[in-house]
Amino acid sequence: MTHQPQDVQRPPLIVVMGVSGSGKSTVGAALAERLGLAFTDADGLHPPANVAKMSSGVPLTDDDRWPWLDAVGAELAGHDDDGLVVACSALRRSYRDRIRAHAPRTAFLHLAGGREVLAARMGGRAGHFMPPALLTSQLDTLEPLAAGEAGTTLDIDAPVGELVEAGAADLG
Numbered sequence: 471m472t473h474q475p476q477d478v479q480r481p482p483l484i485v486v487m488g489v490s491g492s493g494k495s496t497v498g499a500a501l502a503e504r505l506g507l508a509f510t511d512a513d514g515l516h517p518p519a520n521v522a523k524m525s526s527g528v529p530l531t532d533d534d535r536w537p538w539l540d541a542v543g544a545e546l547a548g549h550d551d552d553g554l555v556v557a558c559s560a561l562r563r564s565y566r567d568r569i570r571a572h573a574p575r576t577a578f579l580h581l582a583g584g585r586e587v588l589a590a591r592m593g594g595r596a597g598h599f600m601p602p603a604l605l606t607s608q609l610d611t612l613e614p615l616a617a618g619e620a621g622t623t624l625d626i627d628a629p630v631g632e633l634v635e636a637g638a639a640d641l642g
Contacts, residue, residue, distance in 0.1 A: 483554055
């Protein structure tokens with residue numbers, strides 16, 4: 471499913487979404503560079519209590535997420551004129567709706583992949599607060615982009631360069 475952002479006059483607002491280990495930060499930073507936009511990793515917008523909770527292997531509740539999603543939406547809204555790419559899980563439609571409430575023209579690039587690939591990627595990285603044990607929780611929470619949501623879905627098995635070019639072509 472591919473939908474163009476509604477406002478082609480201004481640089482895009484893009485959220486690179488998916489579960490942990492899908493490559494949001496890597497693809498998001500490269501996509502931002504490709505499009506000449508700023509990049510923000512939404513992990514840096516989490517309050518310390520959320521990071522502590524996830525670091526201890528406890529999934530966040532929606533009440534934990536709402537202030538964080540509001541911060542993500544506000545960050546995007548603050549770049550409405552100059553564009554922005556944000557790496558953010560945005561797993562549920564209600565979370566994406568919360569972000570769009572602040573920045574309505576945001577489009578989503580969903581990086582999707584199989585459990586085995588995701589688990590291997592998560593197990594291979596060091597120093598990240600999201601433990602591999604929370605992958606099942608994230609996959610259970612994930613709601614893929616639905617009809618009417620601006621965005622596109624790409625398979626993470628493709629090389630980063632291909633994902634960036636496809637994302638730029640679809641959403642840039």
